[in-house]
Amino acid sequence: MNVLVTYFSQSGNTEKIARAICEEAGKAHEADLVKLEELTPEAAAGYDCIFLGSPLHSGSLAAPVKECLKVLKERSGQKLAGFITHMAPAYPEQDMDAFAAPMKEACGEKQIQYAGCFDCQGVLAEAMHGPVQKKLNMDDAQWADMVNQMTGRPNREDLDNARAFANAVLG
Numbered sequence: 001m002n003v004l005v006t007y008f009s010q011s012g013n014t015e016k017i018a019r020a021i022c023e024e025a026g027k028a029h030e031a032d033l034v035k036l037e038e039l040t041p042e043a044a045a046g047y048d049c050i051f052l053g054s055p056l057h058s059g060s061l062a063a064p065v066k067e068c069l070k071v072l073k074e075r076s077g078q079k080l081a082g083f084i085t086h087m088a089p090a091y092p093e094q095d096m097d098a099f100a101a102p103m104k105e106a107c108g109e110k111q112i113q114y115a116g117c118f119d120c121q122g123v124l125a126e127a128m129h130g131p132v133q134k135k136l137n138m139d140d141a142q143w144a145d146m147v148n149q150m151t152g153r154p155n156r157e158d159l160d161n162a163r164a165f166a167n168a169v170l171g
């Protein structure tokens with residue numbers, strides 16, 4: 001199987017997951033890692049399975065990731081799996097399903113297989129701490145607790161879980 005792992009990542013968290021998935025996929029398949037910014041629709045069309053990664057931005061997939069979904073090829077026989085990183089410790093499953101819904105919907109529209117979405121925590125970039133603390137209306141103690149929980153993520157366990165997800169998707 002030809003596997004593409006493509007991702008949008010501003011501060012490196014989603015990229016770490018992408019690298020783990022690609023490394024794992026590469027053990028039994030041809031696997032390429034391509035930044036979303038460098039991916040052309042023509043190149044994407046040549047893969048049997050696409051892993052598409054996004055950070056969560058304001059409760060939504062990052063804008064370039066949503067754009068990318070438009071270029072999936074109809075009835076191509078491809079399979080799409082998603083992966084998302086977010087700073088919040090854990091979202092209820094129904095929230096994660098809602099965040100990943102555009103991927104699932106795009107697969108439905110294009111009649112290609114949707115293979116689910118992995119997610120894990122990813123530390124928020126330092127420059128965003130002030131604005132996000134303010135937006136979430138957290139006092140310093142609550143924010144310190146939040147930062148404490150996200151520091152170091154994705155960690156080794158997250159990367160192992162991402163690898164297990166890749167294996168489950170690739171069967």
Ligand SMILES: Cc1cc2nc3c(=O)[nH]c(=O)nc-3n(C[C@H](O)[C@H](O)[C@H](O)COP(=O)(O)O)c2cc1C
Binds near residue numbers: 013124
């Ligand atoms: C503009 C912006 C909006 C964000 N919105 C959310 C959000 O709604 N929920 C959340 O849990 N994390 C949110 N985050 C945190 C990122 O999703 C998280 O740090 C992610 O791991 C970043 O991935 P990256 O390093 O690959 O860019 C936001 C970050 C940015 C920069």
